[in-house]
Amino acid sequence: MFADINVKVIIGLFCLSIVAILSHRLGIVDTKYPLLIKSNDSVKLLLKSAHVDSHFIDNAGVSLQCKLTNQDGYEFCGVGIPLTDGIRNNGLDLSVYNRMSVSIKYTAPVDNAKLKISFRNFNDKYSNLKDSVSLKFNSISYNPNRHKLPVDIPFDALQVDNWWVEQYKIGFTNSQVELTNVSYLEILTDSMNVIGDYNIEIQRIDLYGKLISEANLLKLILLIWLITIIFLVTLQRNILQRISITDSLTGLYNRQGISAWTNKKIFMGMARQCFHMFYLDLDDFKKVNDTYGHQVGDQLLISFSHYVQNYLDSIEGIQFTFARLSGDEFALVVIGLKDHQIKTFAKNLLGVWDAPIALEEHETYARASLGIAKLSADVKTFDGLLARADSAMYYAKKEGKNCFKVFNETVSQDIFFRKQTAEKIKNAIIHDQFHLNFMPILDAKSLKVVSVEVLIRANTHELLGIGPDVFIPIAEEYNLIKSIDLWVIETTFKKITKESTFLQSHPLVFCINISSVELHNPIFVQQLTELMSLYQIDPTTIELEITETCLVEADLMSVSTLEEIHNLGIHLTLDDFGTGYTAFSQLINYPVSCLKIDKTFIDNLNSADKTTSTMIKAILSIAESYQLKTVGEGIETYQQYAFLLEQGCDMLQGYLFSKPLLWKDLRDILSDSNQQPFIPKKIEWQNSK
């Protein structure tokens, strides 16, 4: 856009420069300076001798009637027009004019009588200031038009009258008239040799000239170009700088903008006041984007920023700046809120967009999670503050969204723990310090092991006591999960290949957990395919488990990844089903073949509350109507087992049957010629009844 403006300004300036130069050359903008002011005062009578009678007649111009009564030597009669206020030695610079237009009629008793036009010049190069005659040398002879028509006398054609030059031996033969310092213009009879009437009738004398010399005009144009270029460069730099710190969608500051603002305030000593950073992240924004499209998503972000901005504007006594960091993440810095005001402020902030926001024809809610951090002795920069507020926001999300969390010691310790654990996971990946456990999944009716869930374990004492329920989410957070998933898949495939003989007599399906991250990993399916062909894996011998929450956030890419996996002939299971609030009707849209009911439902079966059992019944019945298999996970009691069996759950998994086992142990148990190794003990069944 500014490039456009620049080009326009430069083209405009170029045209103007050309026009100015041409106008100057063609004289379109010449100035006019009238020399004749029609008043007797402004015109002086000049006479040489007493032999001339003269008088002025002031009509249309200035008329001078002179009568030579007796000829005695050099006689003259004429007028003088002062060009300045009369201060001697200080003349007018006529060189800035380039012509003189005169309308003079002159009648004399001789033919071809000439007038002398003198430019009295006080330039001492030309005149002896003490000699009034030499001052006149700077003159021309002029044969005026009898018809009073204006005649143009170009100044550059004016040559000093040689008569004077010879007379005074000044040595300026054929010289230009000097016009720089002219204080008097004299119009005189050239000579009065014959007795009679000499009438000079001056109608007009105008000077025409350039407003400015061409050299100066060029200098001026150059100067204007210089100023314009400096202006444009500065303007462009300012615009670019403003763009670089502004979020184009909302018009708020971007990360760079708020960072500069905050650091400047800290530098200015504002840190001595209460200085808080708020990190806002919209909840389930992706859903809005996926459901209504990106345009509506963008509108939501704009409306949201307006709501917050309006709320902030309404609060007195604070200084603040509000910025969009990226996507649905915003940061707000507030100076002037006391510690005891923070909670109310945060609650109000979360409440400002409580009502649905109207977007085109849709209406949606914008909820956000909020993390808060305070400037303190150990964190004194924007980045430090933001990192803390971000961590606090992460906890707000974990605590169920649409709430706020203030960064405190617990959060700080947790961050430290997560960072350390991430380091340990990285080391474990590098040194191959993991192994697999296999947890039997039984057919509900026959209680025979039909499949096993592959579960990762860390071998290193560094991660002792830290299970996958803890380290897998950390691995996801620190971008380490892809290596782990790949390692589990490859190790399982190796196992299947190695145990192919055993598996022929004891067919098992290996259920492998994969992280939701893989659904956005563009090379995951390709890697999976390559490993399958490398280890010659029959796709029916494996299943992939993804958590139901993946689907809640599923977009086009994840659904297409699921389709590709399905097309490889691999069955997909929705893990921890029931926690993600997937609408049952949407299940049809995903290529899954099995639902694994979340352990929390099974746990709750023991309580008196009948809601859970109703929910499980609903899941089982819906699964049946969609022809999906079902697994009950986390079964620990006979009561749970009996309920699921009765309700028609297809498969069962839980400590009641077996804990996750090392392959060697699982193999030993399965190889046992005695049938049905995992039948629950009757005693427990009776106890639980």
Ligand code: C2E
């Ligand atoms: P999940 O996929 O839902 O796995 C089931 C978890 O519940 C396992 O815990 C299993 O040991 C536990 N479990 C099953 N039945 C019972 C029961 O009756 N009582 C009790 N108390 N627990 C039971 P584990 O192995 O600690 O895994 C936890 C989570 O870590 C898994 O949940 C899964 O989300 C993740 N995970 C485990 N292994 C892997 C892996 O290889 N890759 C990935 N991406 N995630 C994994």
Ligand code: MG
């Ligand atoms: Mg699982």
Ligand code: MG
């Ligand atoms: Mg599970």
